[in-house]
Structures are given as C-alpha cells and as structure tokens.
Amino acid sequence: DAGVIQSPRHEVTEMGQEVTLRCKPISGHNSLFWYRQTMMRGLELLIYFNNNVPIDDSGMPEDRFSAKMPNASFSTLKIQPSEPRDSAVYFCASSTDRNQPQHFGDGTRLSIL
Amino acid sequence: DQQVKQNSPSLSVQEGRISILNCDYTNSMFDYFLWYKKYPAEGPTFLISISSIKDKNEDGRFTVFLNKSAKHLSLHIVPSQPGDSAVYFCAAFDGSSNTGKLIFGQGTTLQVKP
Numbered sequence: 001d002a003g004v005i006q007s008p009r010h011e012v013t014e015m016g017q018e019v020t021l022r023c024k025p026i027s028g029h030n031s032l033f034w035y036r037q038t039m040m041r042g043l044e045l046l047i048y049f050n051n052n053v054p055i056d057d058s059g060m061p062e063d064r065f066s067a068k069m070p071n072a073s074f075s076t077l078k079i080q081p082s083e084p085r086d087s088a089v090y091f092c093a094s095s096t097d098r099n100q101p102q103h104f105g106d107g108t109r110l111s112i113l
Numbered sequence: 114d115q116q117v118k119q120n121s122p123s124l125s126v127q128e129g130r131i132s133i134l135n136c137d138y139t140n141s142m143f144d145y146f147l148w149y150k151k152y153p154a155e156g157p158t159f160l161i162s163i164s165s166i167k168d169k170n171e172d173g174r175f176t177v178f179l180n181k182s183a184k185h186l187s188l189h190i191v192p193s194q195p196g197d198s199a200v201y202f203c204a205a206f207d208g209s210s211n212t213g214k215l216i217f218g219q220g221t222t223l224q225v226k227p
Contacts, residue, residue, distance in 0.1 A: 106154070
C-alpha cells in the first residue's frame with residue numbers, strides 16, 4: 001500500500017519567495033494533518049482537515065501560511081512570502097479518523113536562505 | 114508549556130537487553146497515547162498505542178505501560194535489537210476535543226549497541 005506521499009523532499013529557496021508543499025494522503029483516510037518539526041519546538045500541528053474541511057488551524061503561525069485541501073487525495077501548504085525562520089521539516093499525516101493513529105509522510109525539508 | 118515531556122534525550126542499551134523509554138504528561142484530559150519511531154530522513158512511524166482505560170498494551174517485543182495517577186507512560190522493548198536504534202516520540206490525544214491534535218514529546222534517541 002502506498003503511504004502518505006509528500007513533495008518535494010527538499011526545497012531551498014530565497015527569502016520572499018512563495019513555497020508550496022504538496023501532500024497525497026493514504027486513500028480512504030479522511031483526516032489530514034500538517035506538522036512542522038524544528039529543533040526548538042519539536043513536532044507541532046499546523047492544521048487539521050476532516051473530509052477536506054479545515055477543522056483546526058490554530059497552529060498556523062501567521063497569515064503568510066495557508067493550507068488547502070481541494071479534494072480527498074490532495075493538499076497543499078503554502079508560505080508566501082517565505083522567511084528564514086520558516087526553515088524546518090514539514091510533515092503531512094493522514095488517518096482514517098481523528099482519533100486513530102496518524103500515518104506520516106517522509107517530510108519536506110525546507111531551507112529559506 | 115510542554116504538556117508531554119520526554120526527559121531523557123538519549124538512551125543507550127546493549128543488544129538483547131531491555132530498553133525503557135519514559136514519557137510524562139500534564140493534561141489529565143489526555144485519553145489516548147501513542148508511540149512513534151523515527152529514522153533519519155523519514156517520517157515518524159506509528160508503533161503502538163494505549164487507551165486511558167487500559168494500563169498495558171503489548172505488541173510483540175513492544176509493551177506500553179500507562180500509570181494514570183502518575184501521568185506517566187513507558188515503552189518497553191524486549192529484547193532490543195540494533196534495528197531499533199531510532200528517535201522515539203511519545204504523543205498524547207484528548208478525545209473530548211474536536212481537533213485531531215496530537216501533542217508530541219521532544220523525543221528520545223535510542224541507540225542499541227551490537
């Protein structure tokens with residue numbers, strides 16, 4: 001079975017540029033999560049979708065961050081404009097329901113110069 | 114305010130011995146706990162979970178113990194194998210909330226020496 005697929009695996013870009021991270025959840029999973037991992041703050045939830053609808057976006061740090069889920073098989077996390085402090089590993093995860101184990105993708109390592 | 118804490122950043126054990134990873138939490142509303150394992154350059158992989166109505170859950174070499182009164186859980190790996198070397202994250206979930214938010218600890222790096 002295909003797991004959660006994230007792209008790109010690595011992204012290096014200059015400050016001020018727009019960055020788009022992509023996620024394909026496991027088929028049949030109706031809950032999708034975006035996380036950010038940093039040395040200082042560990043793994044933090046940014047936003048949670050259920051049935052393509054954003055349920056909890058309290059972890060989104062600023063208006064520069066936005067996330068969409070246009071259908072059950074695709075989600076994006078966009079940062080515009082990007083800043084060096086956004087450098088981190090961004091993970092997408094999905095589950096069959098919010099109270100079931102979440103399955104993670106391999107992450108996107110983002111570096112903002 | 115760190116609601117889930119893994120106070121040991123690292124642990125080293127000999128192959129074949131028991132590994133015990135610890136986790137403490139502060140929020141009494143947490144009712145579901147999970148352990149994840151993470152290898153470098155990969156995402157966390159779900160390992161084992163336990164509901165607050167239980168005090169023990171076992172899956173092969175992995176056992177999770179929950180002590181609700183102490184707000185403490187632990188993961189036991191017996192026997193430990195070199196392939197178990199990874200970062201282990203404890204996570205907690207409040208089922209009464211309408212979010213899917215898992216609160217993660219900072220992780221413990223386990224090294225199993227051959």
